[in-house]
Amino acid sequence: MRTTAYNTVRPRYGFADVVGLLFRELLLMVVIFLAIFAVGTAAVLTLKKSYTASASVYAGVGQEYVYQPRVAGQAERIGQAPEADAVAQSEAAILGSLEVKRRTVRALGPETVLGEGAGGTAAERETAALKVLDNNLGVGTTPGSAIISASYRSGDPQRAAQILNALIDQYLVRRREVFRDRADPAPYAAQRAAFEDELAAADTAYAAFLRSNDIGDFATAKATLAANFQTVSAETLSVRAQLNQASQRLATLEAQLGQQPAEVVLQQDLNISAQDQILQLRTQRENLLARYTEDAQPVRDIDEQIAQLQAFVATGTAVGAKEVRTGPSAIFTEIETVRINAAADRDALAARLRVLESQLSTLRTRLAELTRLESTHATLAGNRETLTAAIRDFQQRESQSRAERALVAAGADNVTVIERAQAPTRGSSLKAPLLAVVFLFAAFTALCVGLLRVFTRRGYVTPASTGRTLDLPVLAVAPVKAR
Structure with a gap:
């Protein structure tokens, strides 16, 4: 098959x-x-044809865009400004924000955005108007430029310009609110008050520290003690050298005093009667020569006597002390006076040296105590200085924030409307x-x-x-x- x-x-x-x-x-x-x-x-x-209204806004770099750390000194708070296109993008985000659109719809009414045939509840109409506004609004920036381009498309040219201008107005109001909240001085005031309370406690602790250690001003007290210590130390060395000099001088004076007699001859009368007799005999001989010759017996007798007296004087025993008067030695007295003064100077220098050494010991002890207390004082004083600087900084920030808030509220900012929206004549x-x-x-x-x-x-x-x-x-x- x-x-x-x-x-x-x-x-x-x-x-x-x-x-x-x-x-x-x-x-x-x-x-x-x-x-x-x-x-x-x-x-x-x-x-139908649609009409697009356009406007442009310049958004420059303002203080609100410069980064400033909340806790820093004046030098550290200097920040770097951003690029122009970065500022423009930030402002464009505010311009296209949902809050600005919602305020625009509420300011104009949903019927202005949707048209006269709008139906539904108020919430539904507002939601629908927000959708329409969001779909037809265009906000753009150019890289490297601070210009913000805004556009709105609508079937009615007058309505397009009206809605876009209202949107820009609400944007200006909204950005002022945003940056006014940023510049609110209330947080700075609260922080300043907290620092003032801490400073009061620090002042109390610092005053108790000074009072308990018997110090008026720590820096001045330490500087004064250091200067006094240097002065007393130098004076102690000088007095010690003077004391050694005075002691050596006193020893020398005592040695010289031991070599000097206490009494010396003040006046001594000599016995010169033999010479006087020789002179008298010569005078008699001259008188005899007036009557006799030299060979006369009287003249020869006188010559013999003169010869005997001259021989006696020639032996050296004819002259002797007839009367001697003694008294204290002037040199011994002067040396003794100088020695007494030197001993007094030495004792005075020794007493002064003891006082200086006592003062030096007291100053050294006080300096050591201040050195021991220096770390505690540095901590307390540094805390006070830090709190004082912080309070000053926050006071300055509070004043600046208050002024900035007032300026922003008055409209002094970095945003300028270059061109407002006009009703377009050509539709697309x-x-x-x-x-x-x-x-x-x-x-x-x-x-x-x-x-x-x-x-x-x-x-x-x-x-x-x-x-x-x-x-x-x-x-x-x-x-x-x-x-």
């Missing part, structure tokens, strides 16, 4: 086969194309590009329908497709017999 198996094979088409078959479906494709294009064209022609429409889109869509749909008809057709339509599908040569083609 012979068994036959059947297998369904889809026709295999080439490019020429597909093109030829599409031409067979040309009428259907044209009908579909015309139907879709007609419907799309009718829908596009119903679109998307009819031409939409018609092109409709044309392409209609052509694509018609082509898809034609291809669908081609690939869903049953049987072998062309000889080339038949030979390709069955892998057999087609020898002849017979026309289709009409039913």
Whole structure:
């Protein structure tokens, strides 16, 4: 018995086969194309023109964009300003924020944004107006520029300009509120008050420290003690040297005093009677020569007496102390006086040295005590100085914040509206590009329908497709017999 198996094979088409078959479906494709294009064209022609109002805002670098640490000194609070485009992007974010849009809708009313035919509750109308405002609003910046471009698209040119100008006004109000809150001096005042309380406690502790240690001003007291210590130390060395000098001088005077007699001869009368007798005898001899010759016996007697007396004087025993008067030695007395004065000076220097050494010991002890207390004083004084500097800094910040808040509230900021929105005179429409889109869509749909008809057709339509599908040569083609 012979068994036959059947297998369904889809026709295999080439490019020429597909093109030829599409031409067979040309009428259907044209009908579909015309139907879709007609419907799309009718829908596009119903679109209205839209008017886009534009405005520009200059956002420069202000103080609010310069970073300043909250806790730092005046020198450390000088920050670096950001780039102009960074400031513009930040301001653009505020301009396009939901809060600014909500305030704009509430200021104008949802009917202004949506039109007169808006329905629904107030909340629904506000939500719908926010959606419309968000969809039609455009905010952009240019890299490297501080200019913010804003635009709003609407079917009414007057409404577009009105909504955009209201949006800019609400943006200016909102940014002032934002940066006024940033410049609120209340936190600085509270922190300053807290530091003042801490400073009062630090002053009390510092005053108790000075009072308990009997110090008026620590720095002055230590400097005075150091100066006095140096002065007393130098004077002690000088007095010690003077005392050694006075002691050596006194020892020398005592040694000299031991070598000097206490009494000396003040006056001494000599016995010179032999010389007087010789003079008297010579005088008598001269008188005798007036009466006698030299050979006379009286003259020779006197000559013998003179010769005997001269021989006696020549022996050296003829002259002797007749009367001697003694008294205290002037040199001994002077040396003794100088010695007494030197002893008094030495004793005075010794007493002065003891006083100076006592003062030096007291000063050294006091200096050591102040050195021991210096770390405690440095801690207390440093705490007071730090708190005082912090209070001064926060007072300055509070004043600056108050002035900045007042200036921001008055409108003195770094944002300037260069150009407000004006009602546009030319509208824009998307009819031409939409018609092109409709044309392409209609052509694509018609082509898809034609291809669908081609690939869903049953049987072998062309000889080339038949030979390709069955892998057999087609020898002849017979026309289709009409039913």
